[in-house]
Amino acid sequence: MYFLVRYCRLLEEGPSFRGRSADFFTMILFGATLMLLIAPFSSVFFLGSSLTFMMVYVWGRRNDSFPMNFLGLFNFPAPWLPWVLLTFSTLLGSSPVVDLIGIFVGHVYFYLEDIAPKIPGRFRGKRLIVTPAFIRYLFEGPPQAQDIRIHFNERVGAGDAGGDDGGRAEGA
Numbered sequence: 001m002y003f004l005v006r007y008c009r010l011l012e013e014g015p016s017f018r019g020r021s022a023d024f025f026t027m028i029l030f031g032a033t034l035m036l037l038i039a040p041f042s043s044v045f046f047l048g049s050s051l052t053f054m055m056v057y058v059w060g061r062r063n064d065s066f067p068m069n070f071l072g073l074f075n076f077p078a079p080w081l082p083w084v085l086l087t088f089s090t091l092l093g094s095s096p097v098v099d100l101i102g103i104f105v106g107h108v109y110f111y112l113e114d115i116a117p118k119i120p121g122r123f124r125g126k127r128l129i130v131t132p133a134f135i136r137y138l139f140e141g142p143p144q145a146q147d148i149r150i151h152f153n154e155r156v157g158a159g160d161a162g163g164d165d166g167g168r169a170e171g172a
Helices: 002-013 021-042 048-062 078-091 096-118 133-140 145-156
Strands: 067-070 074-077
Touching: 002 021, 002 048, 021 048, 021 096, 021 133, 048 078, 048 096, 067 078, 074 078, 078 096
Parallel strands: none
Antiparallel strands: 067 074
16 A cells, blocks of 8 residues: 555656646546456456556656665666565565566556557557546546646647637736
8 A cells, every 4th residue: 555655646746747637537447347358367356566566657657867775785677676676575475476567567557658659650650548528627627728728729820719818818
C-alpha cells in the first residue's frame, strides 16, 4: 500500500500529470483493464501488487535521472526500481508473476504514451491513449465558453473566428 500511495502521488503531482487528473485516471483504468484481461491466463487473483508495480514502472521511466538507494546498500537509477523490487521479492519467496504483470502493463502504457508518438511514422505526434470526453467531464466539469472558443480558433486557424475582438478570448 505504501508504494501504491507514494508513486500514485508522485505521478499525479509530478510534471507528467500535474493538472491532468482525468489523464491520470485513464492511465489507472487502462492498466486495470489490461491486468484484468491478463489475470485469467496467469491464475492471479489479487492485482493490487501488479497495479503498484505498474505505477512504480511508469514513475521510474518518467524520472530516469532520479537517483535511488535500496536499503542503504547500493545506488541505482529510478528506471531500475521495479526490477530491484522484483528481485528482492523473489529472493524473499514471492512469485514473480504478479510483479511481472505490473511491469508488463506499465511498459505497454509507457510505450503507447511516451515512445510511440516520438517514433517516425504514422503515429508520430499522436496520442494513442486518449482520455474519453465523459471522463474529462467528470474531472474537469463542462468546458467553459473560453475553452470552446480557443479550440474553435485552433481548428479555424490564426484568423478571427467571427467575433469582433480579433480572436481574443473574453476577459483577456
